[in-house]
Amino acid sequence: xxxxxxxxxxxxxxxxxxxxxxxxxxxxxxxxxxxxxxxxxxxxxxxxxxxxxxxxxxxxxxxxxxxxxxxxxxxxxxxxxxxxxxxxxxxxxxxxxxxxxxxxxxxxxxxxxxxxxxxxxxxxxxxxxxxxxxxxxxxxxxxxxxxxxxxxxxxxxxxxxxxxxxxxxxxxxxxxxxxxxxxxxxxxxxxxxxxxxxxxxxxxxxxxxxxxxxxxxxxxxxxxxxxxxxxxxxxxxxxxxxxxxxxxxxxxxxxxxxxxxxxxxxxxxxxx
Amino acid sequence: xxxxxxxxxxxxxxxxxxxxxxxxxxxxxxxxxxxxxxxxxxxxxxxxxxxxxxxxxxxxxxxxxxxxxxxxxxxxxxxxxxxxxxxxxxxxxxxxxxxxxxxxxxxxxxxxxxxxxxxxxxxxxxxxxxxxxxxxxxxxxxxxxxxxxxxxxxxxxxxxxxxxxxxxxxxxxxxxxxxxxxxxxxxxxxxxxxxxxxxxxxxxxxxxxxxxxxxxxxxxxxxxxxxxxxxxxxxxxxxxxxxxxxxxxxxxxxxxxxxxxxxxxxxxxxxxxxxxxxxxxxxxxxxxxxxxxxxxxxxxxxxxxxxxxxxxxxxxxxxxxxxxxxxxxxxxxxxxxxxxxxxxxxxxxxxxxxxxxxxxxxxxxxxxxxxxxxxxxxxxxxxxxxxxxxxxxxxxxxxxxxxxxxxxxxxxxxxxxxxxxxxxxxxxxxxxxxxxxxxxxxxxxxxxxxxxxxxxxxxxxxxxxxxxxxxxxxxxxxxxxxxxxxxxxxxxxxxxxxxxxxxxxxxxxxxxxxxxxxxxxxxxxxxxxxxxxxxxxxxxxxxxxxxxxxxxxxxxxxxxxxxxxxxxxxxxxxxxxxxxxxxxxxxxxxxxxxxxxxxxxxxxxxxxxxxxxxxxxxxxxxxxxxxxxxxxxxxxxxxxxxxxxxxxxxxxxxxxxxxxxxxxxxxxxxxxxxxxxxxxxxxxxxxxxxxxxxxxxxxxxxxxx
Numbered sequence: 001x002x003x004x005x006x007x008x009x010x011x012x013x014x015x016x017x018x019x020x021x022x023x024x025x026x027x028x029x030x031x032x033x034x035x036x037x038x039x040x041x042x043x044x045x046x047x048x049x050x051x052x053x054x055x056x057x058x059x060x061x062x063x064x065x066x067x068x069x070x071x072x073x074x075x076x077x078x079x080x081x082x083x084x085x086x087x088x089x090x091x092x093x094x095x096x097x098x099x100x101x102x103x104x105x106x107x108x109x110x111x112x113x114x115x116x117x118x119x120x121x122x123x124x125x126x127x128x129x130x131x132x133x134x135x136x137x138x139x140x141x142x143x144x145x146x147x148x149x150x151x152x153x154x155x156x157x158x159x160x161x162x163x164x165x166x167x168x169x170x171x172x173x174x175x176x177x178x179x180x181x182x183x184x185x186x187x188x189x190x191x192x193x194x195x196x197x198x199x200x201x202x203x204x205x206x207x208x209x210x211x212x213x214x215x216x217x218x219x220x221x222x223x224x225x226x227x228x229x230x231x232x233x234x235x236x237x238x239x240x241x242x243x244x245x246x247x248x249x250x251x252x253x254x255x256x257x258x259x260x261x262x263x264x265x266x267x268x269x270x271x272x
Numbered sequence: 273x274x275x276x277x278x279x280x281x282x283x284x285x286x287x288x289x290x291x292x293x294x295x296x297x298x299x300x301x302x303x304x305x306x307x308x309x310x311x312x313x314x315x316x317x318x319x320x321x322x323x324x325x326x327x328x329x330x331x332x333x334x335x336x337x338x339x340x341x342x343x344x345x346x347x348x349x350x351x352x353x354x355x356x357x358x359x360x361x362x363x364x365x366x367x368x369x370x371x372x373x374x375x376x377x378x379x380x381x382x383x384x385x386x387x388x389x390x391x392x393x394x395x396x397x398x399x400x401x402x403x404x405x406x407x408x409x410x411x412x413x414x415x416x417x418x419x420x421x422x423x424x425x426x427x428x429x430x431x432x433x434x435x436x437x438x439x440x441x442x443x444x445x446x447x448x449x450x451x452x453x454x455x456x457x458x459x460x461x462x463x464x465x466x467x468x469x470x471x472x473x474x475x476x477x478x479x480x481x482x483x484x485x486x487x488x489x490x491x492x493x494x495x496x497x498x499x500x501x502x503x504x505x506x507x508x509x510x511x512x513x514x515x516x517x518x519x520x521x522x523x524x525x526x527x528x529x530x531x532x533x534x535x536x537x538x539x540x541x542x543x544x545x546x547x548x549x550x551x552x553x554x555x556x557x558x559x560x561x562x563x564x565x566x567x568x569x570x571x572x573x574x575x576x577x578x579x580x581x582x583x584x585x586x587x588x589x590x591x592x593x594x595x596x597x598x599x600x601x602x603x604x605x606x607x608x609x610x611x612x613x614x615x616x617x618x619x620x621x622x623x624x625x626x627x628x629x630x631x632x633x634x635x636x637x638x639x640x641x642x643x644x645x646x647x648x649x650x651x652x653x654x655x656x657x658x659x660x661x662x663x664x665x666x667x668x669x670x671x672x673x674x675x676x677x678x679x680x681x682x683x684x685x686x687x688x689x690x691x692x693x694x695x696x697x698x699x700x701x702x703x704x705x706x707x708x709x710x711x712x713x714x715x716x717x718x719x720x721x722x723x724x725x726x727x728x729x730x731x732x733x734x735x736x737x738x739x740x741x742x743x744x745x746x747x748x749x750x751x752x753x754x755x756x757x758x759x760x761x762x763x764x765x766x767x768x769x770x771x772x773x774x775x776x777x778x779x780x781x782x783x784x785x786x787x788x789x790x791x792x793x794x795x796x797x798x799x800x801x802x803x804x805x806x807x808x809x810x811x812x813x814x815x816x817x818x819x820x821x822x823x824x825x826x827x828x829x830x831x832x833x834x835x836x837x838x839x840x841x842x843x844x845x846x847x848x849x850x851x852x853x854x855x856x857x858x859x860x861x862x863x864x865x866x867x868x869x870x871x872x873x874x875x876x877x878x879x880x881x882x883x884x885x886x887x888x889x890x891x892x893x894x895x896x897x898x899x900x901x902x903x904x905x906x907x908x909x910x911x912x913x914x915x916x917x918x919x920x921x922x923x924x925x926x927x928x929x930x931x932x933x934x935x936x937x938x939x940x941x942x943x944x945x946x947x948x949x950x951x952x953x954x955x956x957x958x959x960x961x962x963x964x965x966x967x968x969x970x971x972x973x974x975x976x977x
Binding site: 081084087091092094096097098099100101102103104105106107110113114117118120121122124125128129136137138140141144145148151152155160161185186188189190199226228229231233234235236237238239240241 | 351354355357425427429430495498499504505506507508509510511513517532537538540541542544545546548549551552553555556559563566567684686687688689692693830831832835836837841869870871872873874875878885886887888948
């Protein structure tokens with residue numbers, strides 16, 4: 001039998017699949033996977049059995065007594081459609097330029113969908129605007145922000161979150177590389193490829209408008225200087241990234257690029 | 273009984289059919305051009321009239337009102353005469369309608385690239401053209417209704433119901449959404465502002481989809497599909513149910529275009545629930561279409577006309593399911609402002625409107641020219657190529673939309689945006705844009721095959737302007753309203769039918785629009801919000817002229833991922849002087865509502881000169897003409913006066929010294945540019961635009977947490 005052969009293949013595939021998902025490994029995660037795999041396998045098996053039943057009924061049960069009858073009945077129950085052969089019974093006398101109209105009943109599944117969506121609509125409006133138990137957008141937003149702030153507090157306490165007080169310049173090549181990447185993506189447009197300054201000031205000399213050194217640079221990056229066009233980056237770069245790019249900027253010191261802007265601000269020495 | 277002899281007017285049908293294909297080709301070529309511009313910005317050749325912002329409205333107007341519009345009229349003029357068994361009541365009005373409509377299209381094709389636009393989507397045309405549209409539309413409506421009134425058929429066929437609903441609703445929509453005050457020959461401001469303007473606009477635009485792209489096409493389907501399949505319509509009572517449910521429910525769903533915006537919550541919720549309720553009535557049309565083919569499915573296999581119709585109706589069913597799903601707020605939060613929306617719109621436009629148009633034309637042209645289709649094989653090729661085109665168009669855009677949206681929302685473990693640079697999320701989806709344009713190209717290749725095939729068909733047949741027909745006259749008979757026969761009774765009374773349909777479509781609109789206009793709590797006042805200065809007002813008009821709103825939204829939604837990226841979310845009270853609102857519907861570029869003060873004037877100046885100077889890889893085209901065009905300050909007083917008329921509190925006689933304020937502000941910006949090494953004249957367009965951008969969203973910045 002052909003079908004048996006197919007069944008064998010499918011069973012084999014299923015078995016391989018379950019091995020692949022580490023059925024026998026220990027731990028909660030694995031157990032979860034096992035449950036999921038079993039569920040999928042069960043659904044597939046049920047599907048196959050149903051499919052076989054339909055195939056079988058088509059082959060050996062031409063009258064559709066055993067298997068097909070309930071299916072046909074179910075479909076009839078869903079659609080209440082008059083079969084094409086008997087459509088004369090519901091043919092209306094309408095005739096518009098040769099177009100005739102049948103008067104099939106509205107399919108019950110259609111009515112269920114129609115009235116179901118109306119009931120759903122009423123419930124939706126009730127929940128959000130009468131009983132006030134759903135969150136409208138402002139509530140939803142405040143909850144989202146509160147959750148994020150809560151998570152941030154934990155991060156700050158754990159010390160991962162450096163700030164302008166605690167930041168230190170890094171010489172680590174990996175960090176400097178990351179800094180260079182960030183610089184190229186975000187800063188280059190205003191401060192130039194080599195830090196010589198374009199719209200923004202020259203970063204290579206020892207004169208700084210808002211103070212030099214990693215702490216001040218970090219601060220300017222973080223909060224920006226909006227009135228001068230330097231934007232705040234704290235929502236776009238996390239503290240580690242601001243530290244990386246700050247450290248990279250310090251490597252420009254004393255490079256004297258060809259078309260650098262005139263120095264601006266005051267001379268910065270570490271003792272200031 | 274004595275039969276009367278008369279003839280059908282086929283000439284107007286022929287004219288509209290030719291116009292359909294002509295404008296179809298043009299509209300789609302413009303579409304392909306802007307699709308290519310999304311990844312090859314140079315394709316505007318540095319010409320202001322060919323930029324994305326100006327061509328995009330031309331594309332949408334051309335395909336909606338020229339391609340689909342002409343098809344609607346061709347189909348209506350053909351089918352109305354036949355199901356009414358009479359000639360159109362006035363040949364003059366038919367002609368006037370045809371030439372008037374083509375004139376409007378030409379006027380649109382000229383004014384839109386020139387930058388004359390109201391910025392309101394699918395209603396971009398300026399006020400003189402709006403008036404022309406109203407006149408031509410009423411001429412069409414009178415011709416339609418009067419013809420139905422003097423019909424020889426006792427009852428009105430379902431197609432006519434849909435045509436009547438189309439006429440009355442589009443009339444209402446067009447009038448209300450075009451209430452504007454002129455501020456020049458081709459410049460106007462809508463009388464509504466901000467939230468109210470947004471609600472009116474999307475009530476209009478959503479129902480333009482409903483009553484221009486959907487109901488008339490359902491009417492066409494009800495005539496041409498049973499004709500082509502030679503089968504009776506599946507269910508008369510389903511027709512009644514889904515017709516009334518559809519026109520009643522559709523009107524309410526407009527606010528689903530404004531979910532998570534500054535629109536009041538109650539209006540958003542109405543948009544959501546009525547969209548969900550629309551699934552069944554929409555599917556009623558699909559069912560009646562597809563099930564009419566019962567017993568004819570074997571013919572679908574080798575009849576290209578039926579193939580087009582089947583896929584068209586299926587595409588209608590798919591997009592009317594997709595639409596309600598996109599109206600669920602949790603789904604909308606992901607898909608809105610992304611390319612998903614564009615994919616969705618094109619599934620409907622290319623699938624439902626496009627393929628049904630082709631199906632009808634392949635049936636209609638041979639019938640009117642009394643011959644066979646020139647090449648069935650070519651029509652089959654067209655069918656496959658356009659179906660493939662739709663797949664290649666929509667799926668990449670679904671993918672692009674989802675990808676970009678997830679990138680916008682992604683935070684790192686440290687609680688910072690993973691992709692803070694907007695451009696990064698754009699560059700990620702460029703391959704999808706390329707695929708999409710391939711899909712569009714396939715679809716256009718198809719329409720060329722269609723034109724060739726139909727021209728060849730017409731050449732071998734012979735066209736008759738007036739087709740002879742005969743029918744018995746209609747005898748008036750007294751009949752009483754009987755239980756169970758109410759609708760049958762109504763079908764004999766076109767005027768009562770039209771009035772009832774008008775009442776039904778007015779309810780939803782009134783319930784949503786009136787409270788938003790009258791109830792104060794819907795738009796809480798913010799003291800610090802002040803009218804735009806004259807220079808900013810000019811800048812805003814340049815923003816509108818260049819179509820910036822086609823790519824940039826001005827509506828920060830209340831999501832953490834947006835407030836982190838752009839700033840405080842947008843409040844209803846901030847838009848009270850925005851005539852028109854400029855919230856946008858798609859973010860090809862970042863949101864601009866909190867743009868004010870974010871970058872320096874120099875940054876903006878250089879960015880307009882060439883965006884790639886400031887953002888390497890940007891797909892925004894350069895706008896060098898803004899740097900050289902001089903600002904037209906002679907219109908300032910007209911603009912101030914117009915604004916004051918619609919309620920913006922400019923002081924009495926301010927128009928007389930507005931230009932002095934304007935120059936002061938412009939000089940200040942020019943000075944700042946000079947200080948940063950850019951010598952610029954203060955009287956250039958770019959200065960006004962920078963002034964506007966620097967003002968955007970700053971009114972409440974002081975109040976920020």
